[in-house]
Amino acid sequence: MIKKFEDLNYYELFQIPYGASSFEVRQAYKNILAIYEETSLATYSLFTEDERREILSKIEKAFLTLIDEQKRTSYDNALVNSGEVPEDILIERAQKKAIPIFQINQARARGSNLARIRKKIQEKGTRERASVMVKGDVISGNDLKNLRESLGVELEEVFQATKISPTALDAIERDDITNLPPTIYLKSFLKSYAEVLQLDVKTVVEGYLKNVEKQ
């Protein structure tokens, strides 16, 4: 059965799948507007003024609904409830939610991350043991790794707290001389690393540099 234009739901109108992302919605909106706007050649003379106004207002309404997370969810629910579309579209969309590239609450997340690491270290009660471990003159990447692991801190957590790239952190821990950052950066990286794990900064930096020299 072919649906009449008036009966199309917003997704059919925009010709997008039910799980479409907001980017797809915007894109589709742009395309459909290009077809139905007053200056469009593609619909020239096809509609009366009133008809065009009606179509455009429907497009506008569809866009405002689909672009708004809350409105869209309730629209989806209404579609499912009316039996027009199968229920799985709701699940599909939940899975397809966009991943934010820029976290607005990044600062807060970072703070809480640091706090979490500190808490972990405290709980473990390994502070003394750690300080014993780093008492040696030379500190290798492996020493640092063992230390971190004994404190129960993941490499990703160090990355989140320090923003040092995981590759660089990995190179440090593996004593991968060729891939280590230049010394000036290395020093500051080691400093941050030590701070996060609440180690003595001076000991760690000097110990590690000696380790590098040795190799």
Place this chain on the structure above:
Amino acid sequence: MKRIYSIGGGKGGSGKSFIATSLGVLLAKQGKRVVLVDLDLGASNLHTLLGQKIPQKGLDAFIDKETRNLEDLALPTTIPNLYLISSTKCSLEIANLFYAQKVKLISAINDLPFDYILLDLGPGTHFNTLDFFLVAPEGLFVATPEPTAIENTFNFIKSVYLRKLKLALKQTNMWYVFKEEIAKLSRGTLKSPMELVDILVKREPEKGKLFEDLLKRLKFKLILNKFRGQVTENLGEQLVDVCNRHLYPSFEFLGNISYDSRVYEAIVARHIFIRKYPYTKTVSDLQTMARTLTEKRQQPAELRISR
């Protein structure tokens, strides 16, 4: 496998004859046996586009019953495998063809033993033109990217649907319904034939559905000619999209044909454009189109106007 394509479109000068000729030449070059039928009655000029002299025989012989077999009127052209049935010699009043003559002609066209039968139609929405357009199961309609042409194209498509519906109603003795409903409408005009189908379905659900199916089976392919690129880039796709949304989903976009002022020069010099300028964008566009048409795809079942 025989294929019939009618080439129409509301507006004059949009390049119907040029496209019919060019596609004919390209298909013939592929080794297909092609016949061009000049159905722009009273204003035929395919022979000019093919660089031929005025043909000695034409459709008139068939209409005047001098020749029984329409195939005998298919004259060879300078292109091997390409034949032309001209209507130049027809009397000036031929455009007003009688119904019986038309029916006979249509059935003869259907029986022509060629691989490809291309019907070149005249502009406008006269019912004879529409009937010839409906001979083919698939119609190519030519538009240019200008508001005037778009306007005529929409009217042409609607007229085709309306004509098809009218014929079907007459055949099934449902004509009175049409008249009654028309009378009910205040202005006596219909916005679109789809509206009428809705009314029919409401009045006689079973028969109405049949009519709807009939209209749905019509297939249209759009060609945008004289495309210059500076207008909306995807106008063709947009047009087809609009038709599929607001009419029946039977529309397909065949492609753009680039504008080239040398087409005009070639016509003036009475040269075949494809021969004279084979390495132009325009010709390569036409080639792509010809290839699309020869793709191994079944043409929908014949949609004759049966009596």
